[in-house]
Amino acid sequence: MTVAHAVDGLLKPDTSAHSPLLSVKDVTLQYKTREHIVTATFRVSFDVFQADRFVLLGPSGCGKSSLLKGVAGFMAPVEGSMQLNGQTIDRPGPDRMMVFQEFDQLMPWKTVQQNVMFPMLASGRCTRKEAQERALRFIDKVNLTKFRDVYPHMLSGGMKQRVAIARAMAMEPDILLMDEPFAALDALTRRKMQEELLQLWGDTRFTMLFVTHSIEEAIIVGSRILVLSPHPGRVKAELNAHQFSHAEQGRPEFGALTQRIHNMLFAERIEEEALAKAGAAHG
Amino acid sequence: MASASLITPLVRPEFEHATVEAGQIGEVERPLSTWERLTNIEWVRKAAILITLAVIWEAYARYVSNELTFPTLVQTMQALWDSTVSGPLLERTFTSLKVLLTGYALGLFIAAVFTTIAVSTRIGTDLLSTLTAMFNPLPAIALLPLALLWFGLGTPSLVFVIVHSVLWAVALNTHTGFLAVSETQRMAGMNYGLRGVRYVLKILIPAAFPSILAGLKIGWAFAWRTLIAAELVFGVSSRSGGLGWFIFENRNQLETANVFAGLTAVIIIGLVVESVVFRTIEMHTVRKWGMQR
Ligand SMILES: Nc1ncnc2c1ncn2[C@@H]1O[C@H](COP(=O)(O)OP(=O)(O)O)[C@@H](O)[C@H]1O
Ligand SMILES: [Mg+2]
Numbered sequence: 001m002t003v004a005h006a007v008d009g010l011l012k013p014d015t016s017a018h019s020p021l022l023s024v025k026d027v028t029l030q031y032k033t034r035e036h037i038v039t040a041t042f043r044v045s046f047d048v049f050q051a052d053r054f055v056l057l058g059p060s061g062c063g064k065s066s067l068l069k070g071v072a073g074f075m076a077p078v079e080g081s082m083q084l085n086g087q088t089i090d091r092p093g094p095d096r097m098m099v100f101q102e103f104d105q106l107m108p109w110k111t112v113q114q115n116v117m118f119p120m121l122a123s124g125r126c127t128r129k130e131a132q133e134r135a136l137r138f139i140d141k142v143n144l145t146k147f148r149d150v151y152p153h154m155l156s157g158g159m160k161q162r163v164a165i166a167r168a169m170a171m172e173p174d175i176l177l178m179d180e181p182f183a184a185l186d187a188l189t190r191r192k193m194q195e196e197l198l199q200l201w202g203d204t205r206f207t208m209l210f211v212t213h214s215i216e217e218a219i220i221v222g223s224r225i226l227v228l229s230p231h232p233g234r235v236k237a238e239l240n241a242h243q244f245s246h247a248e249q250g251r252p253e254f255g256a257l258t259q260r261i262h263n264m265l266f267a268e269r270i271e272e273e274a275l276a277k278a279g280a281a282h283g
Numbered sequence: 284m285a286s287a288s289l290i291t292p293l294v295r296p297e298f299e300h301a302t303v304e305a306g307q308i309g310e311v312e313r314p315l316s317t318w319e320r321l322t323n324i325e326w327v328r329k330a331a332i333l334i335t336l337a338v339i340w341e342a343y344a345r346y347v348s349n350e351l352t353f354p355t356l357v358q359t360m361q362a363l364w365d366s367t368v369s370g371p372l373l374e375r376t377f378t379s380l381k382v383l384l385t386g387y388a389l390g391l392f393i394a395a396v397f398t399t400i401a402v403s404t405r406i407g408t409d410l411l412s413t414l415t416a417m418f419n420p421l422p423a424i425a426l427l428p429l430a431l432l433w434f435g436l437g438t439p440s441l442v443f444v445i446v447h448s449v450l451w452a453v454a455l456n457t458h459t460g461f462l463a464v465s466e467t468q469r470m471a472g473m474n475y476g477l478r479g480v481r482y483v484l485k486i487l488i489p490a491a492f493p494s495i496l497a498g499l500k501i502g503w504a505f506a507w508r509t510l511i512a513a514e515l516v517f518g519v520s521s522r523s524g525g526l527g528w529f530i531f532e533n534r535n536q537l538e539t540a541n542v543f544a545g546l547t548a549v550i551i552i553g554l555v556v557e558s559v560v561f562r563t564i565e566m567h568t569v570r571k572w573g574m575q576r
Contacts, residue, residue, distance in 0.1 A: 074470055092473045102467045108572045109489045119475040122485065153573025 020047035021207055022071065022175055026080035029066045040066035041233040043080065046226050048175065051205045055241070057218040058228030059265060064211040067233070068179050071209060072098050084174060094123040097168035101180040103160045106152040106167075113139060113148040116167045125171065138170040139163075141200060158189040165197070169206065176208040182217070191246070194220055198245060215261050219244050219254065227264055236264050354540040362540035363547055370541075372529060376548060379525030382438055383510050386445025390502065393446065394453040401458050402483070408458075415455045423448035423509040427516060441513050448505035456498025460491030493569045500561050504553075511549055526552075 025045050031038040040063035048054045056064045069075040071082060073092040082089045084096065097119070099105070106115050116135040120126040126134065139148050142162040152160055161181050168176055182190040194217065201208070212218050218225050223242035226235060241257065248254045321327055337356055344355035354362070366372040397414075400407035423444045430440040464487055472486035488495065514527025524532070526549055533541035569575040 069470075072470070072474065074473070092470075092476070094474065094476050096474075098470065098474050100467050100471070102465070104465050105467045105471050107468070107471075107486075107489065108574050109492070109568070122475040122477055122481075151572055 018049075021050050021052075021085065022048040022209070023083045024067070024071070024080070025082075027067070027070060027077045027082060028079035029063060029070055029075060030078050031066075039232040041228070044228070044233060044235055045080075046235070046238065048207060048209055050207055052207055053201060053221060053223040053242075054207075054209050055218045055222030055225045056209065056211045056228060057215065057222075057225050057261070058213065058233055059230045060213055061231045062228045063231065063233035064213070064228065065179050068098070068177050068209065068211055071175075072096055072177055094119060094125065094171055095174045096177055097171050097173040098177045098179065099161070099164045099168050099181045101183050103157055103184065105164050106160055108152050111149050111151055112144060112155070112163050115152065115163055116170050119167060119171050123171070134170045135166075138166040141169070141203075142166045142196065156189075158185050158193060161185065161193065162196075165200075169200065169204075172206075174207065176206055178208060178210045180211055180213065183212070183214075190217075195246060197221065215258050215265075216249075218261070219257055220246055220249070225261070227261055230265070351537060351539055354543055358540045359543040359547060362538075363544035366529075366541055366544055372526075372544065372548060375524060375526050375529040375545075376552065378523050379510060379514065379527070380552075382441050382525060383445065383506055385438075386442040386510070387449055387503065387506050389442060390446040390449030390506070391453060391499075394450050394457065394498075394502075397450070397454045398457045398461070399483075401454075402461055402487070411454060411458055415451050418447065419451040419455065421447075423505065424512045424516075427513055431517065436517055440517075441510060444509050444513055445506045448509040449502040452501040452505055453495075453498040456501065457491065457495050460494025460498075461487050463494065464490040493575045496561070496564065496569060500557070503556060503561075507549075507553055507556075 024047070026043045027045070028042050029040045031040060044063075044067060046054070056067060058064055066075060070077055071084075071089065073089050073096070076090070089096075107118065110118060113132075113135050116139055117128075117131040120131040120134065121128065125131075136145075136148070139145055142165060144159060144162055144166070147155065147159065152163070155163065165178075165181065182193050185193065198221065200206075210221055212221070219241045223240070225239045225241050227237045227239065228234065229236050239257070239261070244251075244254050244257070315323070341356040344353050344358075347353050350358065363372070397411055401411040402408075426444055426447055427440065430443040434440040434443060468486060468490050472482055477485055510525070511527040511530075514525045515531050526545060530542055530545040530549075533539075533545065565575070
């Protein structure tokens with residue numbers, strides 16, 4: 001055993017960088033409704049490493065949000081396991097901060113600054129002074145300093161999402177969970193937000209798990225993409241996308257990767273249609 | 284034939300403009316005229332309505348000219364002034380308000396207990412909705428005979444009917460408000476590690492505040508009406524009666540102007556609580572937060 005350790009040490013001098021931060025193994029998630037059980041994802045496995053921009057990509061209804069809810073601790077898997085830093089995830093906690101798609105995730109009764117400070121105070125992570133200092137720093141990072149004393153109802157959709165991102169980042173969580181945060185924005189704002197997010201990542205190198213149904217967004221935002229099949233979500237592929245950002249959008253490699261993913265998602269539909277036809281022929 | 288009837292859009296030449304400086308547009312912002320600004324203020328419009336009504340009242344009462352059935356506005360105001368300064372009106376009002384606040388506070392407390400049970404267990408939810416469905420349609424004043432039987436003539440009976448009138452409205456509204464808090468906000472709250480009482484205090488109550496406030500307003504209105512009605516029924520026997528008793532007493536002595544004065548006092552107190560107390564709370568909470576227009 002000591003020998004094995006020594007060999008391990010030789011091969012991997014920095015083990016922390018090579019062991020996954022988040023490890024999801026064979027996770028099946030189900031919803032129990034009054035009439036039946038809906039399987040959202042089936043035996044999904046993936047590993048997220050430090051500073052990854054890990055994207056879950058798949059068509060609507062394939063269980064991406066459910067996976068994120070599982071990692072956040074809102075939903076327990078019926079099969080498989082999820083571990084963060086080697087600890088099994090069993091409840092929500094401030095070490096995983098979630099940014100939602102919905103604009104109503106901000107608390108309307110708190111100003112921008114109070115919203116950003118709230119999780120730090122509620123979780124008892126910071127003193128009021130520290131929280132204020134950090135909040136101002138992150139509000140500045142998302143360019144909302146002018147709006148820090150404004151209530152959320154006076155902000156545009158894009159600004160609300162920036163507040164939500166600042167609020168999550170100010171907690172400096174182990175991993176940032178983002179559920180289609182830009183999906184409800186117009187195309188121009190979405191592009192700007194993607195650029196800003198990448199810039200923030202360049203500054204602080206946080207780890208994020210980002211959910212989207214847009215192939216283009218996955219390639220631009222992600223460094224690694226997990227492609228999920230339509231409902232119930234199963235792993236189709238895991239691809240690298242760290243080499244692409246907005247600048248490469250016109251390049252043939254970008255187009256090739258888009259096409260490749262498109263085919264993966266599309267092939268499934270053709271198969272399904274063929275199956276349905278075969279089923280109809282039998283019946 | 285079909286293709287001949289389809290219209291093709293006219294192709295026009297393209298153009299591009301340099302943007303005109305905003306300063307050259309001229310009227311980007313213009314202050315409103317004094318009249319426009321004046322009529323934009325709500326209380327100015329409402330005051331105008333009140334003055335019109337007062338003039339109509341005075342004119343009609345002078346036309347009828349019967350002090351016993353319909354005193355003029357001036358006589359009513361005179362009576363209001365006299366019974367406030369030298370008469371028992373202030374003391375009567377104070378008695379009513381004391382009973383009212385006692386019943387209101389007790390009602391709120393019981394409503395809070397009920398709502399807590401309702402949010403924490405499913406059987407509690409069923410209990411609250413069943414009780415609310417049963418008792419909400421029952422006018423509180425209908426319970427007065429029973430209250431008199433149980434608690435005798437006096438304040439406890441009044442408090443009992445007030446509690447009944449406040450409790451169901453507030454509990455129902457609060458519970459409905461809690462149920463309507465969005466899934467996203469719940470998850471956000473739990474994400475920060477909030478549980479139990481802190482979760483209710485920091486997430487559920489503020490998020491459901493518009494609905495809770497509506498419940499408080501309805502509860503207050505019910506309580507005030509119920510109290511005045513109850514005092515009219517049996518105020519006679521209690522030594523220090525309330526406003527309802529004041530009205531009843533003066534009707535018996537055919538002091539109609541005083542009856543009108545008592546009614547005016549009831550209206551004024553109702554208005555003050557509605558448009559000063561609750562309005563101030565609204566301004567500093569739900570309106571400021573954009574949760575209600
Ligand atoms: N609260 C729920 N109750 C029952 N079924 C649900 C619930 N939420 C999601 N589902 C089902 O689970 C599947 C996956 O949903 P979701 O994770 O939201 O997908 P995605 O985020 O990829 O669009 C869908 O078929 C959806 O109908
Ligand atoms: Mg989703």
